[in-house]
Amino acid sequence: MKKLSFTVLLFILSLAAFGQSDFNILYGPYLQNVSEHEATVIWVTNKKAVSWVEMAPDDETHFYAEERPQFFQTNFGKKMIGTLHSVRLTGLKTGTSYRYRIYSKEVQEIQPYHIQYGKVVASNVYSAKPFKFRTLDKDQSKASFLMVNDIHGDNTLFAHLLKDEPLKDFDFVLFNGDMLSDIRSEQQLFDGFMTLAVQQFATEIPMFFARGNHEARGLFSTEFINYFPTPTGQPYYSFRQGPAFFIVLDAGEDKPDSDIEYHGLGAFDIYRKEQTQWLKETLESEAFKQAPVKIVIMHVPPIRSTWYGPIQVKKEFIPLLNNAGIDLMLSGHLHQHFYIPAGEDDLQFPLLINSNKHAVRVDVNGKQITLQVKDEAGKLFKEIKLQ
Ligand SMILES: [Fe+2]
Numbered sequence: 001m002k003k004l005s006f007t008v009l010l011f012i013l014s015l016a017a018f019g020q021s022d023f024n025i026l027y028g029p030y031l032q033n034v035s036e037h038e039a040t041v042i043w044v045t046n047k048k049a050v051s052w053v054e055m056a057p058d059d060e061t062h063f064y065a066e067e068r069p070q071f072f073q074t075n076f077g078k079k080m081i082g083t084l085h086s087v088r089l090t091g092l093k094t095g096t097s098y099r100y101r102i103y104s105k106e107v108q109e110i111q112p113y114h115i116q117y118g119k120v121v122a123s124n125v126y127s128a129k130p131f132k133f134r135t136l137d138k139d140q141s142k143a144s145f146l147m148v149n150d151i152h153g154d155n156t157l158f159a160h161l162l163k164d165e166p167l168k169d170f171d172f173v174l175f176n177g178d179m180l181s182d183i184r185s186e187q188q189l190f191d192g193f194m195t196l197a198v199q200q201f202a203t204e205i206p207m208f209f210a211r212g213n214h215e216a217r218g219l220f221s222t223e224f225i226n227y228f229p230t231p232t233g234q235p236y237y238s239f240r241q242g243p244a245f246f247i248v249l250d251a252g253e254d255k256p257d258s259d260i261e262y263h264g265l266g267a268f269d270i271y272r273k274e275q276t277q278w279l280k281e282t283l284e285s286e287a288f289k290q291a292p293v294k295i296v297i298m299h300v301p302p303i304r305s306t307w308y309g310p311i312q313v314k315k316e317f318i319p320l321l322n323n324a325g326i327d328l329m330l331s332g333h334l335h336q337h338f339y340i341p342a343g344e345d346d347l348q349f350p351l352l353i354n355s356n357k358h359a360v361r362v363d364v365n366g367k368q369i370t371l372q373v374k375d376e377a378g379k380l381f382k383e384i385k386l387q
Helices: 002-019 155-163 186-202 219-227 268-284 286-290 308-322
Strands: 025-032 039-057 070-072 082-089 097-111 114-122 131-134 142-148 172-175 207-209 237-241 244-249 293-298 328-331 338-340 351-353 359-365 368-374 380-386
Touching: 025 097, 025 186, 025 207, 039 114, 070 082, 082 097, 082 219, 142 155, 155 186, 172 186, 186 207, 186 219, 237 286, 244 268, 244 286, 268 286, 268 308, 293 308, 293 359
Parallel strands: 142 172, 172 207, 244 293, 293 328, 328 351
Antiparallel strands: 025 039, 039 070, 039 082, 039 097, 097 114, 097 131, 142 359, 237 244, 338 351, 359 368, 368 380
């Protein structure tokens, strides 16, 4: 009996030792919420930490040439402790490149009058180049981005769609919803598509996300906005790059709120109504009115469906958008390619519904919009030019 207890104890001790992995960065960093004057850098550590970003201009100086300004995640005057680190960089100049370095200092124990710190980890600026990004610029004459949607956690498909694209040349990459079938955990979120996004571009190229109906499903779905923050704090928001003003809308779920699939938690009718009010105000803003090109992004298309969600967004959003001089709407959701020219299906603007098997390269040059729809092999499927 004594021998058995000793064996069990050894097993428990070895489990404990196994669990004590080194403090490190699990996921990221990636950029979110990049605008003309701000950017947010996000990453995840395997243990609680205080984190910060050091920033340097993109000039000839070595990162170690001087003390670089530090930016912390703070709340009500205190630096945040956690495993998800979301650091806002502020006071940036428009259309300007910056270099950055991330730091995390492990917090082992928190007492009211004592904090026990552990190891510090940071991204490498000694034997590797510091990370780099560029702020948005409304005065540049062009804007270009790549859109993918409905990946549903299929990393092979996602990798194929990104493979031949000059990702570092785009102003941003747009995820137009349903990158996962549901969000159950942080690990699933990264394993499903974000780790590949970080490897391929997201550390240095801004990424914007239009939430799909599937990102509203799963236990971890309520955390969505913490991993993909926006200027409004909501999954609907707007931004400007070059000549184009972008309105990102969220149609919510596709079935009535009472559907068995939502288990009594659906409240999308109220959500869409609140969003309609925000959309009205956005369409009235000078920032929107003065932009030469106006593009709306919404995962669920407002037409080509007889389901409740799309019918509601058609009722709520389309009368407003039809009177606002919209140049293009980009959707997904149907897993099939459709291009609907302006004037058809009750829409006064063209709508591209992108298939899950295609990536769309969008180039805005002055008033002209060029859409290149490419298949998994990188072959051009369709080119559309809008004046
Ligand atoms: Fe969808």
